[in-house]
Amino acid sequence: MIGLLLEGFTVVFSISIFPLLVTAVAGGIIIGSLPGLTATMGVAVLLPFTFGMDSTAALVMLVGVYIGGIYGGSIAAILLRTPGTPAAAATVMDGHALVLKGEAGKALSVSAISSFIGGFISTVMLITLSPLLARFALRFSAPEYFGLALFGLTIIASVSARNLIKGFLGGLFGLLIATVGLDPVTSYPRFTFGTINLLQGFNIIPVLIGLFAISEAFVQMESLRQTHSNPVRDLSARCLISVREFIRVLPTAVKSGIMGTFIGSIPGAGADIAAFVTYNEARRSSKTPDEFGQGILEGIAAPEAGNNGVTGGALVPLLTLGVPGDAVAAVLLGALIIQGLAPGPLLFTRSAPLVYGLFASMLVANVVMLFLGIIGIRFYARVLQVPKRLIIGIIVFLSMVGAFAMNNSIFDIHVAIGFGVIGYLMRKVDIPLSPIVLAIILGPMAESNLRRAIQMYQGSWSFMYTRPITVAFLVLAVFSLVTAIRVKQRKQGD
Amino acid sequence: MKRLVSVLVGILLVTALLHAGGAAEDEVDYPRDDISLIVPFAAGGGTDAVGRALANAVENYLEVPVTVVNRTGGSGAVGMTEGATARPDGYTLTMITREIVSLPLMGLADITADDFELIRLVNMDPALVAVQPDSPYESIHDLLADARENPGDILFASTAAPNFYILTIENDQGVSFNHIAYDGAAEAIPSVIGGHTDFTIANPGEMIGQIEGGELRPLAVMAEERLDALPDIPTFMEEGLDLVSGTWRGIAVPQGTPAEVGDVLEEAFANAVADPSFVEFMENAQLGIHNLGADEFRTFISNDTEVIRSIVDEIDL
Amino acid sequence: MNRVVAVVFALLSIGVLYATTTFRATLIIDAYLGAAFFPRAIAALMLGFAVVLWFMEPRVQSETERIKDCESESERRSLRTDIVTPIYTTILLIAYSLSLPYLGFSLATSLAFITLLALLGSRVWWHYLFSIVFSVVLFYVFYDLFRVRLPRGVLF
Known part of the structure; x- marks a missing residue:
């Protein structure tokens, strides 16, 4: 194995591959950081270019964009409060709070370092533990998925900073949005108002763009006329985190990276879910849970290590079973097919050099990402110095392109505008946006798996207490709710 | 706010003018411009892979760029509706799939195959029944016999709801399975491998990796002939069941496209489907080439419509 | 509230x-x-x-x-504070999205961006120049590089 890996490294560092990898990671970071352009989309638009390439180059390029893209989402989330990808939605909370405190450099460096830690751990686990992780993932059936989704939904309680009731209302609104479209079991078109555009439900990307990016632009517009200036402007972004702070967040990052890998290895659970789950766990196990949401470094380290942890995990089912672990892996599967490789258990034996070349390029891509992330900080932070009127316009029209691009649809632009207004109103009345996103991501997973489970058990609910993993998730869910309410009460008591 | 109003009025005026003047198109030499190929499913899936490989191959014959545009939603309804209602000038092609037949019959789409001018059928994949390697079912008959004994108890991992493969079997054999609806083969296959469901039916390309790797065991294929890649697996016919079913993909343009344009496209796609690079791709991906011209394609679709209509009628009683 | x-x-x-x-x-x-x-x-x-x-x-x-x-x-x-600007922006964006198929991306975006800047009260000339360059560059990056079929409009 080591020999094959070393061979992989020599390929990656060859003159024809390495520049491609660096370009791909850089391109991925840019794509990820632009609102609406996700890692999935970046990989998908590059897919046609891999037709003419040899298989190693093709995979190196796609994986580079994937890793860069998942990291890049956090840059816009931190600086502009507009998550570049759904996976970065959890980073907004503490990331932007830190920027408002004038610590943009710290926020960005924690994000880059944690993303690296998460991605690196995940790749190492992919290389060494794939078969084990695959067996773990295979134990997930509908009841387990339902448990995971339910546990994920309880995170709403801990991300609803100020008002639990309003957080729940936001979450329920998100769940409702997620029910729009063809019913997963009976194919009945629910709440589609007769338009075919809604048959598949609301696309998460334009909804996310609307809720975060456009509503943020609206909020920024208001303060243009106000006399007091934006506190962000006059602060240097150069100061990075200190060694002591690094040591403080290291355990959180490592734990989140490992959790992210596990979540990624379960088919159907991706970087967005991992980010919220790891955020919740970091908050739960923290000694100072009430500092989360106010700009704590762990609040960035956890979701960033968690979502990059998915990069390796998502490839576990792809490489071992031939089924994609998330949307990006689905596109990678397409790339493998186009290259004439049948993904599946035999890929390791049949195309070992290719697989180990892929592993090596993932390790190197994570290092490249860290490097670009750290040296890039002062450039990214320049965004804060762009005149506000211009940046509002740029955000608005990038959002329009992003909403359109995923599905080539003007309708999605309307969805983005509509949710921009909704997000703006929600912020006016103090309803947090994260629960809405979380619910839209997890709602369909919870519903289809609950109904599958009941179908499998022919009407019985016994799976709720007979399956150990399901029970564990349900216990965790209760635990997570109780902790969140406790924290709230303690806050009130002060 | 004056400025805003004037710009808005301006935009509206220009819009109206352009709308009025944009209808006439000259079709003397076709194609002169980029062509879009609408793929009604997401990037990375089987339909997308066929579409991209085909677009790549046909570019050489049409001598203009052919770009794949993924328009997903409603099991293909969104993309195919857009393709059917596009301007009939030959610059918007659509990859139509079996859903063009099933969706309107179920009342989930307003368009049918008649809204298209058919160009060519490209691909057809038979349905393959597969179980876990240590499953008790050694043949399709074992499965059916168990289903007769325990109706509604055997868990079938369905790749889509409704699943016409299983309905074909159920209606013909008078059996019933417990359908667990998954979102595509990528979710259904792991549930069989993990032992959470008893069997699934999918296309060879979606399962060949798992079959060769010993994670899945095929029982029978719903085709007229055995598969080249799985020569030991019997067809339903050989097992005494007169059932053939599969999915297919073809190229179409909106109804009303000039006949000359249609001819150019039919010839170009005939060449593309026979192109060695395309053939190689399809073989690698275990996708079956089924090359039919426009007229045969029309007959093929009306036959398939009858098959699906009879199933729909059966369950709609 | x-x-x-x-x-x-x-x-x-x-x-x-x-x-x-x-x-x-x-x-x-x-x-x-x-x-x-x-x-x-x-x-x-x-x-x-x-x-x-x-x-x-x-x-x-x-x-x-x-x-x-x-x-x-x-x-x-x-x-x-002023909720008026967001309302006007929303109207502008809806008009923009409806005009996209006819004007094409570059033109519609340039016009809408300029209108937005005026709406926000920008008095810096290069902001307006930037908005046009931005729209055109964005179009080519997406259309040619990413092969995203942004609307080209009837004119071009």
């Missing part, structure tokens, strides 16, 4: 509850939960929380006030 929110969510949930009663059966029968179960459960919960929010208002208000400290001031001020 909270009572308004409570009423809006209550109305939404009642609307959803009503809509689920109109769900018809489809070809596929779900013998257990059915298509209406999940939306109904969500709507019922939402109604419950809306009622709680209505009655909790005085207490919640004082709680938020205590936590928010200085933050609340700016928030409260922004509640009153």
Whole structure:
């Protein structure tokens, strides 16, 4: 194995591959950081270019964009409060709070370092533990998925900073949005108002763009006329985190990276879910849970290590079973097919050099990402110095392109505008946006798996207490709710 | 706010003018411009892979760029509706799939195959029944016999709801399975491998990796002939069941496209489907080439419509 | 304010509850939960929380006030501040999206960007120049590099 890996490294560092990898990671970071352009989309638009390439180059390029893209989402989330990808939605909370405190450099460096830690751990686990992780993932059936989704939904309680009731209302609104479209079991078109555009439900990307990016632009517009200036402007972004702070967040990052890998290895659970789950766990196990949401470094380290942890995990089912672990892996599967490789258990034996070349390029891509992330900080932070009127316009029209691009649809632009207004109103009345996103991501997973489970058990609910993993998730869910309410009460008591 | 109003009025005026003047198109030499190929499913899936490989191959014959545009939603309804209602000038092609037949019959789409001018059928994949390697079912008959004994108890991992493969079997054999609806083969296959469901039916390309790797065991294929890649697996016919079913993909343009344009496209796609690079791709991906011209394609679709209509009628009683 | 929110969510949930009663059966029968179960459960919960929010208002208000400290001031001020610009922007964006298929991306975006800048009261000439360059560059990056078929309009 080591020999094959070393061979992989020599390929990656060859003159024809390495520049491609660096370009791909850089391109991925840019794509990820632009609102609406996700890692999935970046990989998908590059897919046609891999037709003419040899298989190693093709995979190196796609994986580079994937890793860069998942990291890049956090840059816009931190600086502009507009998550570049759904996976970065959890980073907004503490990331932007830190920027408002004038610590943009710290926020960005924690994000880059944690993303690296998460991605690196995940790749190492992919290389060494794939078969084990695959067996773990295979134990997930509908009841387990339902448990995971339910546990994920309880995170709403801990991300609803100020008002639990309003957080729940936001979450329920998100769940409702997620029910729009063809019913997963009976194919009945629910709440589609007769338009075919809604048959598949609301696309998460334009909804996310609307809720975060456009509503943020609206909020920024208001303060243009106000006399007091934006506190962000006059602060240097150069100061990075200190060694002591690094040591403080290291355990959180490592734990989140490992959790992210596990979540990624379960088919159907991706970087967005991992980010919220790891955020919740970091908050739960923290000694100072009430500092989360106010700009704590762990609040960035956890979701960033968690979502990059998915990069390796998502490839576990792809490489071992031939089924994609998330949307990006689905596109990678397409790339493998186009290259004439049948993904599946035999890929390791049949195309070992290719697989180990892929592993090596993932390790190197994570290092490249860290490097670009750290040296890039002062450039990214320049965004804060762009005149506000211009940046509002740029955000608005990038959002329009992003909403359109995923599905080539003007309708999605309307969805983005509509949710921009909704997000703006929600912020006016103090309803947090994260629960809405979380619910839209997890709602369909919870519903289809609950109904599958009941179908499998022919009407019985016994799976709720007979399956150990399901029970564990349900216990965790209760635990997570109780902790969140406790924290709230303690806050009130002060 | 004056400025805003004037710009808005301006935009509206220009819009109206352009709308009025944009209808006439000259079709003397076709194609002169980029062509879009609408793929009604997401990037990375089987339909997308066929579409991209085909677009790549046909570019050489049409001598203009052919770009794949993924328009997903409603099991293909969104993309195919857009393709059917596009301007009939030959610059918007659509990859139509079996859903063009099933969706309107179920009342989930307003368009049918008649809204298209058919160009060519490209691909057809038979349905393959597969179980876990240590499953008790050694043949399709074992499965059916168990289903007769325990109706509604055997868990079938369905790749889509409704699943016409299983309905074909159920209606013909008078059996019933417990359908667990998954979102595509990528979710259904792991549930069989993990032992959470008893069997699934999918296309060879979606399962060949798992079959060769010993994670899945095929029982029978719903085709007229055995598969080249799985020569030991019997067809339903050989097992005494007169059932053939599969999915297919073809190229179409909106109804009303000039006949000359249609001819150019039919010839170009005939060449593309026979192109060695395309053939190689399809073989690698275990996708079956089924090359039919426009007229045969029309007959093929009306036959398939009858098959699906009879199933729909059966369950709609 | 909270009572308004409570009423809006209550109305939404009642609307959803009503809509689920109109769900018809489809070809596929779900013998257990059915298509209406999940939306109904969500709507019922939402109604419950809306009622709680209505009655909790005085207490919640004082709680938020205590936590928010200085933050609340700016928030409260922004509640009153100019909501006019967002409204005009929304109208502009809708007009923009409708004009996209006809004007094409570059032209429509340039026009809309310029209008937005005027709306926001920018008096810097290069902002306007930038908006045009930005629109054109964005179009080519996406159209040619990413092969995203942005609308080209009827003119080009």
